[in-house]
Amino acid sequence: xxxxxxxxxxxxxxxxxxxxxxxxxxxxxxxxxxxxxxxxxxxxxxxxxxxxxxxxxxxxxxxxxxxxxxxxxxxxxxxxxxxxxxxxxxxxxxxxxxxxxxxxxxxxxxxxxxxxxxxxxxxxxxxxxxxxxxxxxxxxxxxxxxxxxxxxxxxxxxxxxxxxxxxxxxxxxxxxxxxxxxxxxxxxxxxxxxxxxxxxxxxxxxxxxxxxxxxxxxxxxxxxxxxxxxxxxxxxxxxxxxxxxxxxxxxxxxxxxxxxxxxxxxxxxxxxxxxxxxxxxxxxxxxxxxxxxxxxxxxxxxxxxxxxxxxxxxxxxxxxxxxxxxxxxxxxxxxxxxxxxxxxxxxxxxxxxxxxxxxxxxxxxxxxxxxxxxxxxxxxxxxxxxxxxxxxxxxxxxxxxxxxxxxxxxxxxxxxxxxxxxxxxxxxxxxxxxxxxxxxxxxxxxxxxxxxxxxxxxxxxxxxxxxxxxxxxxxxxxxxxxxxxxxxxxxxxxxx
RNA sequence: GCCAAGGUGGCAGAGUUCGGUUGACGCGGUCGCCUGCAGAGCGACUCUACGCCGGUUCAAAUCCGGCCCUUGGCUCCA
Numbered sequence: 136x137x138x139x140x141x142x143x144x145x146x147x148x149x150x151x152x153x154x155x156x157x158x159x160x161x162x163x164x165x166x167x168x169x170x171x172x173x174x175x176x177x178x179x180x181x182x183x184x185x186x187x188x189x190x191x192x193x194x195x196x197x198x199x200x201x202x203x204x205x206x207x208x209x210x211x212x213x214x215x216x217x218x219x220x221x222x223x224x225x226x227x228x229x230x231x232x233x234x235x236x237x238x239x240x241x242x243x244x245x246x247x248x249x250x251x252x253x254x255x256x257x258x259x260x261x262x263x264x265x266x267x268x269x270x271x272x273x274x275x276x277x278x279x280x281x282x283x284x285x286x287x288x289x290x291x292x293x294x295x296x297x298x299x300x301x302x303x304x305x306x307x308x309x310x311x312x313x314x315x316x317x318x319x320x321x322x323x324x325x326x327x328x329x330x331x332x333x334x335x336x337x338x339x340x341x342x343x344x345x346x347x348x349x350x351x352x353x354x355x356x357x358x359x360x361x362x363x364x365x366x367x368x369x370x371x372x373x374x375x376x377x378x379x380x381x382x383x384x385x386x387x388x389x390x391x392x393x394x395x396x397x398x399x400x401x402x403x404x405x406x407x408x409x410x411x412x413x414x415x416x417x418x419x420x421x422x423x424x425x426x427x428x429x430x431x432x433x434x435x436x437x438x439x440x441x442x443x444x445x446x447x448x449x450x451x452x453x454x455x456x457x458x459x460x461x462x463x464x465x466x467x468x469x470x471x472x473x474x475x476x477x478x479x480x481x482x483x484x485x486x487x488x489x490x491x492x493x494x495x496x497x498x499x500x501x502x503x504x505x506x507x508x509x510x511x512x513x514x515x516x517x518x519x520x521x522x523x524x525x526x527x528x529x530x531x532x533x534x535x536x537x538x539x540x541x542x543x544x545x546x547x548x549x550x551x552x553x554x555x556x557x558x559x560x561x562x563x564x565x566x567x568x569x570x571x572x573x574x575x576x577x578x579x580x581x582x583x584x585x586x587x588x589x590x591x592x593x594x595x596x597x598x599x600x601x602x603x604x605x606x607x608x609x610x611x612x613x614x615x616x617x618x619x620x621x622x623x624x625x626x627x628x629x630x631x
Numbered sequence: 632g633c634c635a636a637g638g639u640g641g642c643a644g645a646g647u648u649c650g651g652u653u654g655a656c657g658c659g660g661u662c663g664c665c666u667g668c669a670g671a672g673c674g675a676c677u678c679u680a681c682g683c684c685g686g687u688u689c690a691a692a693u694c695c696g697g698c699c700c701u702u703g704g705c706u707c708c709a
Contacts, residue, residue, distance in 0.1 A: 139648085146635090148648060163709070171709090178709040208707055289634095294705075298633050362707080384709025389634085391708090414709065415636080418702075452657085453644070458637075458702075465643060468658040475657080478671065515645095523645055527656040534656095537672055541665095600667060607669080618671055625671095 138192065138517045140380075141456045143388060143411040144291060148519055151410065157195040159374040160186060161408070163366060163383035163391070164200040164248070167229035168208035170433045171236045173450070173461060174384070174417040180447055180566070181414050181455040181520070182382050183242045187564050188516045198245040199373045201366060202230055205251040205359060210348040213327045222348045223252070236434040241443050241566050247373055251365040255351045258360045258368045261402055262319045262353075270401040274310045276322030276356045282315040285397040291411065292389035317394050318361035324348040325359075363394040367407070371399070381408035385415045415458045437466075442629065444477070444567050445470040451522035451565060472530065473567070479533035480557045480569045481627065482540050483550050489622070492545040501549035504535035505556055512560050522565065529561050580628070584615055588624050591617075 138151040162182045165175055179200075186198045204226035212218055218225045230250070251258075262278055265271035270284050282288045282296060289296050299315045325348050350357045370378060376399075383392060392411065399407035437446050449469030453459035486492055508531040515524030536553050539546065561567045587606055594603040607617045614629030 143635095165709070166707080168707090175709050206707080211707085292634065292704080294634055299705075382709095385636085386704065386708055389704060390706090416703070416709075456636095457644085460643070462643090464658075468643060472657055474671095482672085521645080523656080527645075530656055534673095541673055595667080598667080604668070611670095616670075619666080619669085620671085 138189075139519050140410055140412060141519055143392075143413050144408075146293070153194065153379045153409075156193065157197060158189050158380065159378035160189075160196055160198045160380045160382065161366070161370045161374060161378050162198070162200040162245070163381075163387055164202060165233055166203040166206045166208055167226045167233055168206060168212050169229065170435065171233055172432045173434060173437055173446075176236070176240055176434045176437070176446065177417050177450045177455075177459065178382070178384050178414045179237060179242055180240060180450045181522070183240075184451065184522060184565060185380075185382070185412070185455075185520050186245075187243060187566065188520060191564055192517075197374060198243075199370065200245040200248050201369050202233065202248050202250045203365060204230055205349060205365070206362070207325060207348075210325050211327055213348075215327075226252070232435075239438050239443060240434065241447065241568060243566070249369045249373055251360065251369070252349065254365065254369050254372060255360065257372050258364050259320075259351075259353050261364060261368045261371070261398070264402045265319065265398060268401060270398070271319055272312065273355050274312075276358060277310060277318055278320040278355055278361075279311050279316040280319055280394070280398055280401075281312060282317070282397065283313050285401050288315070288397050289393065291393045291396055294389065294393075317363065317390065319364050319398065320353060320355055320358050321361055322356060322358045324350045324357075363391055364398060366391075366395050367399040367402070370395075370407075371403075376403040376405045376407075378408050380410045380412055382412045382414065385413045388413060412455070414455045417459050417461050419461045441466060441470050442473075445473045447566055448473040448476075448526065451526055454519070454521050454523050456519065472526065476529055476533055476557070476561065476567070477569060478627065479536045480554070480561075481625075483536045483554050483557070485622075485625070486536075486540050486545045487547065487550045487554060489545070491543060492547040492550060494547050496544050496546045498539050498542075498546040498549050501535050501539040501546055502552065505532055505549065505552045508532045508535070509556050509560065512556075516564070525560070525565065529557065529565075532556055584610065584626060584628075588617070588626065592624065 139148050140151045141148045160182070162178070164179070165171060182198075182200070186196050189196050205222065209225050209229075210222050212225045213222060214220060218228055234248075262271060265280065266273070266278065269281075271278050271280050289299065296315060300313060348359060350359050370381070381392070381395075396407050434446075441449075445466075446469075449466055450459075452465075452469050452472065459465075508528040511531070512525045512528035515521040515528060518524070532553050536550070539549065557569055562569055587610060591603045591606040594600070594606065610617055610626070616627040618625045618627070
């Protein structure tokens with residue numbers, strides 16, 4: 136049961152071998168400057184499933200996911216769209232929305248979601264250590280990391296420092312010794328205008344010029360932390376100097392993670408993270424994924440549209456280390472996959488609870504199919520968390536169950552195994568909620584639906600099919616799927 | 632320019648690490664069974680797929696060489 140993972144550090148897939156049964160996992164979660172879109176959700180959900188699988192395999196996972204609430208991107212939003220007049224206010228708004236999104240995605244809660252604004256002392260302390268050890272220098276009230284002092288700089292992203300020296304923004308070069316040096320601490324604050332002019336020429340016309348970003352006192356004067364130091368500080372503060380897995384989006388490999396490694400290892404002399412897993416990006420084919428695209432770009436919209444389970448199924452339909460395409464067609468496919476799974480699950484549960492489930496009936500085809508599928512699921516997850524294959528295994532169970540229930544007598548043991556597999560692997564590991572019948576409002580709705588169905592049955596019995604169809608159509612409009620079976624009508628509630 | 636990842640059937644997307652089970656699974660489409668109808672489900676079909684050209688081999692999507700193309704990063708970005 137060796138688990139294999141793709142390690143960006145080595146560029147190869149290798150056996151995952153933590154030092155003991157505990158796994159320290161750090162995920163570069165989100166900068167709270169915009170509503171989270173499906174790309175963010177992709178990282179979260181894959182990190183969530185990796186956490187769940189490692190736990191399933193017996194590891195004690197300590198999962199930390201950061202919330203970057205101090206950042207120029209946030210400052211850029213100050214004064215826009217009534218988000219607030221300060222960096223904290225904007226960050227607060229989006230931190231709350233982010234947490235809501237995470238809850239809605241049915242993510243297992245991380246051990247802690249540390250925020251940058253709460254870790255300024257740790258950050259300052261880390262910078263002081265770097266200065267003491269000669270890896271950082273002060274310049275004009277700012278502090279920079281001297282990349283030429285860190286020998287393996289560029290190792291993660293496979294870039295030579297010589298190549299990199301030629302690049303970098305001109306305006307920052309003046310204060311730095313080398314173009315590749317990066318800020319650990321930046322003197323003073325920044326205004327939205329400064330950020331915007333740095334990013335776009337014709338950005339929003341904020342009139343709040345007086346508003347500035349957050350600043351803190353430091354040994355180098357008033358200022359704010361640089362772009363990468365927070366992850367090093369928080370990873371060490373909440374986990375350890377060396378952790379097992381550091382995750383993030385592929386776009387963070389350089390410079391973010393490269394810089395994290397440099398500053399962390401320079402400060403501690405220890406390896407920062409053993410395995411670097413990067414979730415590849417979500418693209419939309421031709422168009423770029425952006426909030427201006429509309430439709431399902433935000434997590435909230437996607438969930439409102441097709442439900443949590445379909446969104447998760449979609450995100451897990453492509454392995455984390457492969458690029459994924461988002462489109463109406465691919466999302467539709469995912470909803471169909473989820474629907475098939477859920478229908479089959481309900482079918483299995485219904486059969487199991489019926490009088491036709493008989494202890495002495497044996498369907499070898501069902502039993503071996505379920506056993507094979509479980510083995511396939513486990514092998515797929517062990518093989519670099521191949522969620523696509525894992526989902527396939529679940530769908531194989533669905534097919535086996537559907538075939539089996541074509542008969543009139545059911546193999547109790549076989550169906551029980553199938554239901555358990557759905558709940559244990561699909562539910563606990565992939566985080567798909569098969570059981571949606573919870574809550575008082577659902578109960579009331581259920582009764583109302585059943586009443587309508589009773590009426591429809593009466594109409595059908597009397598041959599009033601037009602009337603019966605109208606009743607069914609009205610339920611369909613509310614998202615209630617009606618399905619006539621030999622045992623009478625059944626229905627499925629909308630997923631949300 | 633530098634770095635990285637890819638090019639598989641109408642779409643999407645596994646398989647490539649350790650060459651030789653199923654053209655995975657699903658979506659879409661067609662037909663049949665079932666059914667008052669629809670849906671779901673089952674069955675069958677739809678496709679002699681692996682960017683191009685060579686090479687190694689009994690055998691290559693999978694290994695080697697060359698070429699073409701796409702995308703991403705190199706500036707904040709999951």
